[in-house]
Amino acid sequence: MSANWISLFSTDHGYADLAASGEPLSPLDGRYRAAVAPLANYLSEAGLNRARIHVEIEWLIHLLDNTVLPGAPTLTDAERDYLRALPRDFSADHIKRLGEFEAVTRHDVKAVEYLIREHLEKATGVLGPDSSLPHLREVVHIFCTSEDINNLAYALTIKAGIEQVWLPAARELQARLLRLAEAGADAPMLAHTHGQPATPVTMGKEMAVFAHRFARQLARIENTEYLGKINGATGTWAAHVVSVPNADWPVLARNFVEGLGLTWNPLTTQIESHDWQAELYSDVARAGRIAHNLATDCWTYISMGYFHQNLAAQGSTGSSTMPHKVNPIRFENAEANLEVSCALLDSLASTLVTSRMQRDLTDSTTQRNIGVGLGHSILAFFNLVRGLDGIDIDVNRMAADLDANWEVLGEAVQQVMRTASIAGATGMTNPYERLKELTRGHEVGATEMREFIAGLGLPAKEEARLCALTPATYIGLSTEMAHWVNDER
Secondary structure (H helix, E strand, C coil), X not given: CHHHHHHHCCHHHCCCCCCCCCCCCXXXXXXXXXXXXXXXXXXXXXXXXXXXXXHHHHXXXXXXXXXXXXXXXXXXXXXXHHHHHHHHCCCHHHXXXXXXXXXXXXXXXXXXXXXXXXXXXXXXXHHCCCCCHHHHHHHCCCCCCHHHHHHHHHHXXXXXXXXXXXXXXXXXXXHHHHHHHHHCCCCEEEEEECCEXXXXXXXXXXXXXXXXXXXXXXXXHHCCCCEECCCCCCCCCHHHHHHCCCCCHHHHHHHHHHHCCCEECCCCCCCCCCHHHHHXXXXXXXXXXXXXXXXXXXXXXXXXXXXXXXXXXXXXXXXCCCXXXXXXXXXXXXXXXXXXXXXXXXXXXXXXXXXXXXXXXXXXXXXXXXXXXXXXXXXXXXXXXXXXXXXXXXXXXXXXXXXXXXXXXXXXXXXXXXXXXXXXXXXXXCHXXXXXXXXXXXXXXXXXXXXHHHCCCCCHHHHHHHHHCCCCCXXXXXXXXXXXXXXXX
């Protein structure tokens, strides 16, 4: 049957060739493009090539401005601006031209080098016949191995992708959590440890827990070090020292890397070791797993009726066949996308820290999936934000559950009995066992609980305090705690 299906939809039977029409294979470039499109500015192939051009141009300018190369000309301001215009004005025409070069070179970085050389050759048409730029062909990519350019280009694009796209999306989710923590600060809720009724909390306190956890990961990611190197084929500046022995190459390299806004890595093989990337992806994945936990908890609260879905916010169709349903699809979508994201980021983190001897190419194809891993994370945050925007706390439903579970006060009664015993009250023996006999396997309402408390012989003050207690008021410091995350900001 499978073979027949394949045959039926083949182009040999007159069906359109969808691949030839440019139909995207990845959902991030198709169905979900709008949610993740800004990431393409940095972590697409075009974004990477623009960054490569930027690094190559800045390296050329750096060498000439520091008079490193004997006999090389001094650049004019107009020439520097002309050079920097290439990455600044990078466009579809440049992308096409790079493709043409790579079709010949079969090497992506070499194609970038040829594009820059072509740009130099055209300089006299813009700057006049006296421009020195056409004579600088041999300065392009001088002393560089491809990884010198790639590691810096990736560091720049990843840094921009995190700071300009991922972090704003994560902060938007964090803002929703903080808002929900405030809104539910004094909304009592029956807790469920191990899925069983447990000591009450407030919904705001539970959302504050997520906000606090998420904030810690954001702080780690905000403090990420983005490392870079430019030290040649095996990290020794060997060709540099032989060619220009009087230059202080480590200082030149450090100043160049730091001038790009990165942290210099002085000790590498041919490649920058990617440890910082592994650290970053682990942090992003951990933030994703916290968000995944949020998605599954919100899904569960919706199923319990603790969250009520706003029909207008969630969309008009819940089920194709059951019109009464409003499915929690935002949270389910987020859950699935976070699983994909975390799997990719885990793979990146574990793969990139290993390179055979001084260099292998496993990192090259692996790093091309960085945008995919971050894209699925951003898509999940997009859906979580809209999911949270589309729910309300159903305080009446939570109040009904609390009133149906007076047995949760057993913990409070037991502990008051213990402290009363320590203070000298008599008749307080075996508090756990007595509460267990009252509550386990029995329905306990307000009447039964208060009658039990009245028969314990507690001091009057403690008895009055316990008799006034209800499941809805047995929330400890939950209300205050819900405000802590906003106070910490």
